[in-house]
Structure formats: structure tokens, C-alpha cells
């Protein structure tokens with residue numbers, strides 16, 4: 001009676017079947033082309049204004065026979081193409097197609113996840129996924145974790161747990177009673193700084209420890225910075241290790257950070273949003289030596305572990321800590337209180353409603369096991385080293401530093417161009433690359449100089465595309 005004709009049509013299962021088959025065919029064709037570097041360019045550049053105008057003037061589907069087909073084709077065309085083997089830009093993975101299928105399923109099921117009955121399967125899978133990772137980290141049975149919406153939120157949540165555990169007093173109910181701070185590398189992702197300010201610790205609350213030549217935290221300075229803060233009446237409660245840092249892919253010395261945290265009874269948090277997945281690579285796992293000493297670790301599965309965005313794990317060595325983060329109860333009740341219900345996830349997550357993220361990760365584990373994580377990380381980190389040695393053989397290119405991960409920073413430095421013009425030259429090259437759309441790379445600033453920055457995210461990328469990129473840069477530079 002209340003069901004309108006329009007609603008019936010919008011929910012029609014048969015229309016969904018037809019449109020769905022058409023979309024999957026379209027996406028499979030698209031993938032085949034992208035893997036070969038054919039089909040659409042990595043990015044058909046349009047200015048933001050042009051893009052807005054295109055969509056503002058987009059005609060409604062009306063009564064077209066398969067109404068969504070044109071819209072989906074246009075969405076595809078107007079997006080950036082992460083599966084294209086010349087995509088080498090930001091740290092977002094080309095997702096595994098099956099994981100994307102799990103995403104489609106979870107989008108349709110729309111289980112809200114806050115409480116068990118609003119996501120029974122996905123809540124249980126979340127525990128299974130977390131256990132896979134806590135074991136890989138080398139933690140014991142007390143460890144646990146959950147999925148949350150991105151590395152930024154996961155870092156904030158982990159640091160809120162740190163505050164609850166180490167600030168002293170009843171910080172959740174009464175607020176900060178002292179000046180609090182954490183220590184972090186000057187090269188850390190900006191979201192750590194943001195988390196500190198959200199927690200109300202202000203500028204003084206984020207103590208940025210200088211980095212060495214390799215852009216890793218100078219852990220030899222931790223003690224001095226710690227004592228300096230104490231003398232200024234600031235209580236340091238945590239150290240954040242970057243594993244790895246965003247701009248250059250450098251891993252902090254987690255073992256040294258762990259020793260320091262133990263000595264002063266501090267919370268150790270590891271931002272492994274990008275590089276935490278290396279725990280699955282026997283070849284590169286050593287970069288994370290010391291991670292087992294952390295109290296909390298963040299790993300973005302949508303970065304180096306091939307799930308669609310956003311899918312992030314926040315893991316705790318002592319799983320119970322996560323129940324205290326948002327708990328109204330007084331601290332003296334902190335031991336096991338009996339209401340730590342692993343299956344009611346909103347007790348621990350910032351979000352109330354969230355995606356069924358576990359379905360995406362579990363699908364990968366179910367189909368390919370953790371071996372596929374090893375294959376992906378190892379392939380791309382090794383490709384990073386290959387690219388670095390290619391660059392070192394080119395007299396007109398300069399490698400910023402030996403990469404530890406799949407992030408390679410370099411710049412074009414042809415003979416005859418004065419040092420002070422190199423920043424502008426490289427910025428212009430990056431702009432031209434963006435507008436040309438055949439390759440997608442980004443830029444960064446290291447040691448106060450502009451560098452071109454590639455993150456090799458696509459396992460279909462080889463030396464051929466990397467050589468092609470260098471050739472393209474030379475050509476563009478000559479036209480400037």
C-alpha cells in the first residue's frame with residue numbers, strides 16, 4: 001500500500017541482476033586493459049572546476065534500458081586508475097578483485113557492526129582477522145584488535161588508549177590534569193600531530209624528535225628530549241614509531257623505541273599504516289624488529305595488503321586496554337570487569353556504524369592465505385630497490401635515499417641547471433606529468449628540497465614502466 005512504484009523499481013532485484021552482470025563485465029575488461037597499461041590513461045586530467053561542471057550538468061538516467069551502465073562507465077573514466085601499471089602515486093593499493101566483490105556484498109548487506117546482532121558474521125570475522133595479525137606480530141593470547149575507518153582514526157584511537165592507560169587520574173571523566181605529550185619523529189604522518197591537538201594537548205603535546213640522514217627518528221635523542229619536557233613540567237606518556245614514514249618510507253628503530261618506553265614506563269604506539277604489512281614478508285620483516293614491544297599497532301589493509309579503502313586494523317598487545325578507551329567507568333575498575341564483549345564492537349571503536357571491513361580481509365585470507373601478503377609486499381619492496389639502482393645509474397637523476405620500502409624519492413637534476421632552480425623544475429615536471437595523465441606520481445619535500453615521489457603499489461609495474469617514466473620526465477623537462 002505504501003510502496004510506491006518508484007521504490008519498487010529502485011529495489012528491483014532483476015534490474016540489479018542485469019546491471020550487476022554488465023558492471024562486472026565492464027570491470028573485468030577494464031582490469032585486463034589496466035594491467036597491460038592499455039585502455040584509459042592512469043588519469044584523464046580535468047581541473048576541479050571542469051570536473052564539477054561535468055557532474056553538475058549530468059543528465060538523469062530517465063528511462064534508459066540499463067540505466068546505470070552509462071553512469072558507471074563515466075565514473076570509471078573520470079576516476080584515477082590504481083590498477084593501471086603506470087600508477088605509482090599515493091599509498092592506496094589496487095584492491096584485489098575478490099576483496100572488492102566482498103565489498104559489494106557488504107555494501108548491499110549493510111550490516112552496521114556496532115553491536116553483534118547488526119553484524120554477526122562480520123563481527124566474528126573481525127576477531128579471526130585480528131588474531132591472524134596479532135600472531136604475526138609475535139604477541140601472546142592476551143592480544144586483540146579491531147578494524148576501524150582508516151589510519152588517521154586508528155592512530156587517534158590508539159593514542160586515546162595510551163592516554164587512558166598512562167595519563168594517571170581519571171582523564172576520561174575529568175580531563176587532562178597535567179600537561180601531557182608524546183614523542184614522535186619529525187617525519188611522522190601529520191595525523192599524529194592532529195591526534196595530539198584533538199586530545200587537547202596543544203602544540204607542546206607533540207614533541208618532534210629530529211631525524212637522521214635516512215629520515216629515521218634519532219632515538220639517541222629520546223632521553224634528552226624526555227628530560228627537557230619533564231623540566232618544562234610536561235609529562236611524556238607515549239612514543240610513536242613510524243613504520244614506515246609517509247614521505248620517504250623510512251622505518252624508525254622500533255627496538256630502540258621499545259627499550260626506551262620500557263625504561264620510562266611509556267606507551268609505545270607504532271604507526272604501521274603503510275609498512276606494518278611487512279610482518280608477512282620473511283625478506284623484509286626485519287624492518288619491523290622490535291614491533292612486538294609495542295602496546296598498540298596500526299596497519300592499513302588498504303595500503304600494502306590490497307583491500308579496498310578504508311580498512312584499518314588497530315591491534316593491542318593487551319587486548320583489554322581497548323575496552324578502557326571510551327569507558328565511563330573509573331580506573332580502579334580496570335581489571336577484567338566482565339563486560340569486555342569482543343562481539344559488541346562499538347565498545348572499542350570510535351565509530352558506531354561502520355563497514356563490514358572484515359569481510360574484505362577475510363576473503364583475501366580465505367582465498368590466498370597470508371602468502372599473498374608476502375608476495376605483494378616482497379614484490380613491491382624489491383621493485384623499490386630495483387628502481388633505486390636504476391636511478392643511481394642515470395647521471396641526470398638523483399636518488400634522495402636508499403629506499404627501505406616501496407617509496408622511492410628522486411629528482412631530475414640535469415647538468416647545467418643551477419641548484420636553486422631544481423625545486424621549481426621538479427615541481428613543474430610533476431605538474432606536467434599530472435596533466436599528461438600517462439603516469440601518476442606525486443612530490444614531496446625532503447631536507448627542504450622538492451623531490452618526485454613514487455610509491456610502487458602495482459605488482460604489474462616492471463622496469464619497463466619505470467624506464468618509461470624516466471624517459472617521459474626527460475621529454476617533459478626539455479619542453480619546459
Ligand SMILES: Cc1ncc(COP(=O)(O)O)c(C=O)c1O
Nearest residue numbers: 150151152189244246271273274
Ligand atoms: C604512516 C601513515 N600513517 C597514517 C596515514 C593515514 O592513514 P589513512 O589515510 O588510512 O587515514 C598514512 C597515510 O598515508 C600514513 O602513511
